[in-house]
Amino acid sequence: xxxxxxxxxxxxxxxxxxxxxxxxxxxxxxxxxxxxxxxxxxxxxxxxxxxxxxxxxxxxxxxxxxxxxxxxxxxxxxxxxxxxxxxxxxxxxxxxxxxxxxxxxxxxxxxxxxxxxxxxxxxxxxxxxxxxxxxxxxxxxxxxxxxxxxxxxxxxxxxxxxxxxxxxxxxxxxxxxxxxxxxxxxxxxxxxxxxxxxxxxxxxxxxxxxxxxxxxxxxxxxxxxxxxxxxxxxxxxxxxxxxxxxxxxxxxxxxxxxxxxxxxxxxxxxxxxxxxxxxxxxxxxxxxxxxxxxxxxxxxxxxxxxxxxxxxxxxxxxxxxxxxxxxxxxxxxxxxxxxxxxxxxxxxxxxxxxxxxxxxxxxxxxxxxxxxxxxxxxxxxxxxxxx
Amino acid sequence: xxxxxxxxxxxxxxxxxxxxxxxxxxxxxxxxxxxxxxxxxxxxxxxxxxxxxxxxxxxxxxxxxxxxxxxxxxxxxxxxxxxxxxxxxxxxxxxxxxxxxxxxxxxxxxxxxxxxxxxxxxxxxxxxxxxxxxxxxxxxxxxxxxxxxxxxxxxxxxxxxxxxxxxxxxxxxxxxxxxxxxxxxxxxxxxxxxxxxxxxxxxxxxxxxxxxxxxxxxxxxxxxxxxxxxxxxxxxxxxxxxxxxxxxxxxxxxxxxxxxxxxxxxxxxxxxxxxxxxxxxxxxxxxxxxxxxxxxxxxxxxxxxxxxxxxxxxxxxxxxxxxxxxxxxxxxxxxxxxxxxxxxxxxxxxxxxxxxxxxxxxxxxxxxxxxxxxxxxxxxxxxxxxxxxxxxxxxxxxxxxxxxxxxxxxxxxxxxxxxxxxxxxxxxxxxxxxxxxxxxxxxxxxxxxxxxxxxxxxxxxxxxxxxxxxxxxxxxxxxxxxxxxxxxxxxxxxxxxxxxxxxxxxxxxxxxxxxxxxxxxxxxxxxxxxxxxxxxxxxxxxxxxxxxxxxxxxxxxxxxxxxxxxxxxxxxxxxxxxxxxxxxx
Numbered sequence: 001x002x003x004x005x006x007x008x009x010x011x012x013x014x015x016x017x018x019x020x021x022x023x024x025x026x027x028x029x030x031x032x033x034x035x036x037x038x039x040x041x042x043x044x045x046x047x048x049x050x051x052x053x054x055x056x057x058x059x060x061x062x063x064x065x066x067x068x069x070x071x072x073x074x075x076x077x078x079x080x081x082x083x084x085x086x087x088x089x090x091x092x093x094x095x096x097x098x099x100x101x102x103x104x105x106x107x108x109x110x111x112x113x114x115x116x117x118x119x120x121x122x123x124x125x126x127x128x129x130x131x132x133x134x135x136x137x138x139x140x141x142x143x144x145x146x147x148x149x150x151x152x153x154x155x156x157x158x159x160x161x162x163x164x165x166x167x168x169x170x171x172x173x174x175x176x177x178x179x180x181x182x183x184x185x186x187x188x189x190x191x192x193x194x195x196x197x198x199x200x201x202x203x204x205x206x207x208x209x210x211x212x213x214x215x216x217x218x219x220x221x222x223x224x225x226x227x228x229x230x231x232x233x234x235x236x237x238x239x240x241x242x243x244x245x246x247x248x249x250x251x252x253x254x255x256x257x258x259x260x261x262x263x264x265x266x267x268x269x270x271x272x273x274x275x276x277x278x279x280x281x282x283x284x285x286x287x288x289x290x291x292x293x294x295x296x297x298x299x300x301x302x303x304x305x306x307x308x309x310x311x312x313x314x315x316x317x318x319x320x321x322x323x324x325x326x327x328x329x330x331x332x333x334x335x336x337x338x339x340x341x342x343x344x345x346x347x348x349x350x351x352x353x354x355x356x357x358x359x360x361x362x363x364x365x366x367x368x369x370x371x372x373x374x375x376x377x378x379x380x381x382x383x384x385x386x387x
Numbered sequence: 388x389x390x391x392x393x394x395x396x397x398x399x400x401x402x403x404x405x406x407x408x409x410x411x412x413x414x415x416x417x418x419x420x421x422x423x424x425x426x427x428x429x430x431x432x433x434x435x436x437x438x439x440x441x442x443x444x445x446x447x448x449x450x451x452x453x454x455x456x457x458x459x460x461x462x463x464x465x466x467x468x469x470x471x472x473x474x475x476x477x478x479x480x481x482x483x484x485x486x487x488x489x490x491x492x493x494x495x496x497x498x499x500x501x502x503x504x505x506x507x508x509x510x511x512x513x514x515x516x517x518x519x520x521x522x523x524x525x526x527x528x529x530x531x532x533x534x535x536x537x538x539x540x541x542x543x544x545x546x547x548x549x550x551x552x553x554x555x556x557x558x559x560x561x562x563x564x565x566x567x568x569x570x571x572x573x574x575x576x577x578x579x580x581x582x583x584x585x586x587x588x589x590x591x592x593x594x595x596x597x598x599x600x601x602x603x604x605x606x607x608x609x610x611x612x613x614x615x616x617x618x619x620x621x622x623x624x625x626x627x628x629x630x631x632x633x634x635x636x637x638x639x640x641x642x643x644x645x646x647x648x649x650x651x652x653x654x655x656x657x658x659x660x661x662x663x664x665x666x667x668x669x670x671x672x673x674x675x676x677x678x679x680x681x682x683x684x685x686x687x688x689x690x691x692x693x694x695x696x697x698x699x700x701x702x703x704x705x706x707x708x709x710x711x712x713x714x715x716x717x718x719x720x721x722x723x724x725x726x727x728x729x730x731x732x733x734x735x736x737x738x739x740x741x742x743x744x745x746x747x748x749x750x751x752x753x754x755x756x757x758x759x760x761x762x763x764x765x766x767x768x769x770x771x772x773x774x775x776x777x778x779x780x781x782x783x784x785x786x787x788x789x790x791x792x793x794x795x796x797x798x799x800x801x802x803x804x805x806x807x808x809x810x811x812x813x814x815x816x817x818x819x820x821x822x823x824x825x826x827x828x829x830x831x832x833x834x835x836x837x838x839x840x841x842x843x844x845x846x847x848x849x850x851x852x853x854x855x856x857x858x859x860x861x862x863x864x865x866x867x868x869x870x871x872x873x874x875x876x877x878x879x880x881x882x883x884x885x886x887x888x889x890x891x892x893x894x895x896x897x898x899x900x901x902x903x904x905x906x907x908x909x910x911x912x913x914x915x916x917x918x919x920x921x922x923x924x925x926x927x928x929x930x931x932x933x934x935x936x937x938x939x940x941x942x943x944x945x946x947x948x949x950x951x952x953x954x955x956x957x958x959x960x961x962x963x964x965x966x967x968x969x970x971x972x
Contacts, residue, residue, distance in 0.1 A: 038462035045456075202430070208463070209429055251452070256430040289456070296454025297498040337556075369590055370555040377548045380427040380450035381477045381494045382527025385552050 039211035040092025043289055047089070050287045056082055056109045059117040060141070062124045067135055068322055068353050069167055070240070070275050071191070077133035079121045083149040084108045086142040088173075088213065094199075095211050095250055098285030114154045118161055136162050137169040137195075145176035145194070156184050163188035169242060171195045174214055174222035177241075182229035186237040193239070193276070194226055199246040201264035209249035211289075216267070219243070223273035230273065242276040243268045247310070247323075247334075248302040249282060250290050253378040254371075254385075257302055261310045269319035276320040281307050281334035283327040294332070300384035301327075301334045304344040305371040308360050311348065315357035322352035331387070337367035391443075391473035391489040392522045392543075393960040397931055397950075398612040399668065400514070400541035400638075400648045404522060406489075408473060409441040414522060415538040415608055417529075417601065418443060419546045422475070428465060438472030445492060446470070448477035453498020457481065475524055480509035483516045490522035490544060500528045503633025510540045511644045519950075520919070520958035527552075531562045531600040532624075536631045538608045539621045540638055541648075550601045554594025562604055563627040568593050576600065615655035622661045632663075639666040646672060647951050650931035651844075652737040652883040659725045659744035665757050667725075669738045674727040674757075678764035680842045681730060682850075684835045685718040685827055688773035690817070691762075693783055693808060694723030698740035699864075701731070708809050709777065712817050715832065716824040717775065720765075722783055724754040727761030732839035735864050736884025737932075750782025759786045763793055775799045775820045777808050833859040837868050837879060840886055841901070844934065849901035868892070886934060890968045893936050893945035904929045904948070906955060906964060908939035913966045919950065919958035927952045935964055944969035 054060075060080035067076045086093060125133065138158070142149050150158075162168055168190050177194050185192040198219050199210045206212045223241045230239040245264050248257035261279055268277050281302045284294045293299035307323050314321055325348060327333025329341030336344060340363065347359045370386065378385045392414075396403040406412040408421055424445040425436045433447035446467050451460045460482045467476045467486035476486040479494045493513055499505040513523060522543040529537060529545035530553065537545070550560055559566040561575060574581040574588060580595035581588070611617040625631040638645060649668040657669060664670060683689075690713060695703035700721050701710065713719065719731040729739045766774075776787045776798050784800070791798045801816035802808050808817075834857060838850025845853070854868060857876065861867045864881035876892030879885075888896060897903055907924040908917060917937055929935055929952035937944040946966035948955070955963040 034462040035459075038456070038458040041458050042456040204432070205430060251427075251429040251450070253427070253430075256427065260430065289459075292456065293452055293454040296452075296495075297500075298452030298454040298495060366557070366590065370552060373552050373555045373594075377527075377551070379424055379445075379526060380429060380452075381445070381448065381492045382496060382546075382548060383450075383452060384497060385527055385548065386556075 035208055036211060036213065039095060039289070043089075043092035043095065043211070046289060046292060047093075047287050054082065056113045057116040057120075058082070059121055062121045064125065064129055064133065067137070068276075068320055068355075069135060069191075069193075070238070070320065071167070073353055074135040074167065075129070075131075075133045076135040076137055077121065077125050077129070078137040079118070079139070081114065081117055081138055081140045081144070081150070082109060083114070083140040083142055083144070086140075087146070087148070089141075093211065095209065095289040096246065096282050096285065098288045098291070108148065111151060111154045111157075114150065115157060118158060122161075132165065134166040135169070136165050136167070139171040139195070143172040143176045144170045145172040145178075145181050147176075155181065159184045159188060159190070162190060165190055167191040167193070169193045169195050171197070172222075173197070174218040177222035177225045179225050179229040179232060182226060182239045183232060186229060186233035186239055189236045191238040192229070193242045194222065195242045195244060195278075196222060197246075198243045198264070198268065199249070200260050201267035202260055205249060205252065205260055209251045210246060219268075220271055223271045225273075227273035239273075240276075241271075241274040242278060243274050245277060245279045247279055247281045247307060250293050250299055251380065253380055253383050254303060254306060255375045255378060256380075258306050258310055258375065261306075262313050265310070265314040265319070265321055266317060269314075269317045269321075274319065276322070279307070279310065279321065279323040281323070281325045281328075283334065284332035297384070297387075300387060301332065303371045303374070304328060304334050304336045304341060304348065305368060306375075307334060307348055308344055308351075308363075311351050312357045312360050315351075315355065320355065323348050324352060336371070337365060340365035340367060389489050389518060389520045389959045391440075392520065394520055394950075394954075394958075395961070396613050397648065397650065398615050398617045399539065399645055400510075401539050401608075401612045401617050402541075402543065403609055403612045404543055406443065406473070406522065406544075408443065413609060414543045415534070415545065415605055415612075416543075417547050417605065418524070418544045419548070422546065435468055435470070438470055438474065440472060443473045443475055443490060444470070445475040445477065446488065448492075448494075450477050450494035451479040451482070453495040455479065455495070478513065478517075480513055483513045485517055488521070490524050491517050492524040492526055496525050496528050500533075501630050503630045503635075503637045506537075506630075506634045507540065507637040507641060510542065511638075511641050514541050515644065518957045518959075519954035520960055529601060530565070531560050531597070531604045532565070532627055533631055534601060534604050535562075535608050535611075535617070535621055535624045536634055538605075538612070539617050540634065545601075545605070547598045547601060550597035551594040554597040555590050557590055557593065558597075559593055560597040560600055562600065562624065578603070615650070615653040616658075618667060619658040619660075622658070622663050635663065636666070639663070639668075642668070642671075647930070647953070652885060652932040653741065654882070655741070657738050657742040659742050662751060662753055664744075665725045665753060670725050670727075673736075673738060674761045676843050677728060677730065677733065678761060678768060680845075680847045680849075681733065681839055682842060682847070683718055683730065683769040683771070684838060684850075685831070686772070687827060688717045688775055688821060688824060689769075689771040690717040690719050690775045690777055690821075691728075691783075691787060692719060692721050692777050693779060694721045694726075694729070696743075696746065698742075699734040700729070700740075701734060705809050708814060709817070712814050713821060715826040716821045718771070722758055722762065722778065722786065724750065724758055724782070727758055728765050730839065732836040733843055733884060735879075735881055736840060736843055739884065748781050750785075755782050755786050755789075758782075759789045762786060763790045766790060766794055766796065773799070773820075775801055775817065777801045777813065777817050779807055780804065830859070833863060833866050836863070837866055837877070837886065840879065840884060844885055845896075845904075846902045849899075852899040852901040853896060870895070883932075885932075887947070887967060888934055888945045890943065890945060890970055893943070893968075897936055902928075904933050904935045904952075906935050906937045906948075908937055908942070910940040912942040912971050913937060913944055913969055915966060916949075916962045917944075917946070917964045917966060919955060919961050919963045922955045922958075922963045925952040925955035925963070929955070937964060937966060937969075941972050942969055943972055 325334045328345040350359045404414040423442045438444040474488040475490040476488040524544035527548045557568040578599040697703035721729045802813040841850040866879040868877040877886045933948045
């Protein structure tokens, strides 16, 4: 799963430009259980319909924004590195993720090409920002810490490149998180967060609905690694985990999705080392299982009321909880009734920056009654109750 | 085993049933109040609930919404435990199987709502997979406008969910529309929710009204099924939404599914008021049987006449006038839309005397084409020394002309252009066309009538196989069939134009070459009703209303089917047939 919401915004409209690996499962691919086999088989078939090409010397995407961090709201430079793409997606991958395009034929991108991509990003920053961003966020649609995607040489060079920044966010699956790799960054005094696409704290939902292979225990292990790296870095830098959650994977009803998110946020916040939770409402991306369901009237993205409700319910927990719904107000993105989508979206973003639940008292709409009815009456054998 | 659902009345694929809970529920009905959902296995592992007889428990499920790939459905399929309480299994329309529960909920309902062909494909495939005496549940789709069609297709259980959700969205539902509440200056309803000033009427009230309207419509649906008249209602009701009309028509193309479930006789009238009436099973089946099973046994000329509003035709003014001229010198066949052609022997046979049509004198091309095709097939199978068409212009003459050309026949027309068949001139022409022809006897007429009915009911040639040497007594239309020793074999039933056999007649039937409709039962001696659990096997071509031979180790009986054949041996509850005569072995 691509982790960043705004990344998905672009993905929503631009995905077709990107190539998809005609992937076959490899022996190293972690496959377990026949449900996973089936999901992977279907996702491979769906992804194989997509055709495109790309340039390994250009990043997938780069943009400037601002973000809430444990040390306050910061200007950010977000980079989507093209690293050969998500290995899991080649085997089939997650049911909602269409963002597996940034891959190369043959599978890997050279050190030189990766550094070219970084140069393009720095150029973008210097052209568009008054001063260097305090926060750098690097995503790969895979794992930045997986050395098959970004080798140690490139990782260290990138750490050095951003040595003068305050904070860096690096996307990775939990398997690849270890204290030494984090140390490559903290040694320069950069606060380092590892962004993990946990999706949900419920293993059953992560496995069966999302088709993501790791367990919550693996996430806890990664948090422990980050906590150790944090201790080892001493006062020079902080290290921690930012958990990315997915609201409403396929097959869940609106109320199940909401319950799953509330429980997941609570569980994440309880894990030492995890200081931020980013909750991303599912949107319908092309060439995914979710798209197949959506096309056949079998899936509706979550209501923005659900997002607001979860944020309100979890406002008093001890972690930063943010959400930046992508594609809000469109049929393929999280939406209410069209009338109130922009207002509710704005409240959700405000909450992300200020963590103040009273922002939701400012918004109301007639469609809340419908949302409440859906929460009460939707069952998996009659969903989706609304479009 | 279906312990908690029983079908009481059938009308095509629709049924009035009973959810046998602590407080029984007559279906088709809303089941919100009695449905308990044990929950989805996608979100959590679930305990098997305790369940009880006051509720219908949805067993733990993994629902597959529309668009779920077959591989995913296969690998995530769940086992449904056997439980001792009323239960529902969730199935998808693509991978439904028999789980031994009382009812089945279809998981991909939202994908088939609004699509006629998809709805029909889903209902038919699920219905053909689950036992006939189990209930089918559609959650989250019923509205006052669509519920009659859904019940007609074979859905038994609904909920108020869709109607309530629509209400909260400000949609005011009636049997004909989904109005935007804001557009309504007055509320077009007098239910309790609507008994208030328009400006005080909220979306909550709208949801309440929608629920009331849905309940009321279900009441009409149940009444219509009990009366055997749901199809007539649906032909009109479905007009209010295109996809519903499409679904009705798609269902008409599912001949196997609908025909098996359609009774061969009814007390109720058929309203022939739309083009779709032509495609009804009852109409198509009559046309099929008349052109493939029935055979004319008279040697006399054929006289084609128009139908009459009075049924049976022979009791009408016009047909009396024709008869006064013909005087049993010709075989009379009436042409009619929507039935096709009705030979005189079958004028009482359902639905020949059970329909009423809209008479304007204007025939549609569909009607002409249908009647012409039936007439052509009829004349390909039956040869006559002479054919007289005593029909007016309107559509009749056109139809006869088409068949005359197609089969290269020579037909005598006896009604002058612009004339009417009962005009003096027309009747005189008819008389002269038949001059010199000889009358057939009452005996021949009655023998041929019961033989024709046997052909129609049992199969091609059955009349000869069964009734080669008989005598007939009593007056038409209550003809009694007896053998050479005066033993009664059967009686003609004038209300439906069928035969009811005596034990002797049933034995003759079993011994004959005519196809037998046989119900095999356990070692008991049935009196009155044979219940489904007692049925060991039943011929698949048995239809509701058919005459059946019931036989087991200890009994030989004859009676009338109350279920179709497959339903008899699949069902665990309900009356399979009513026995008329029985003999211990």
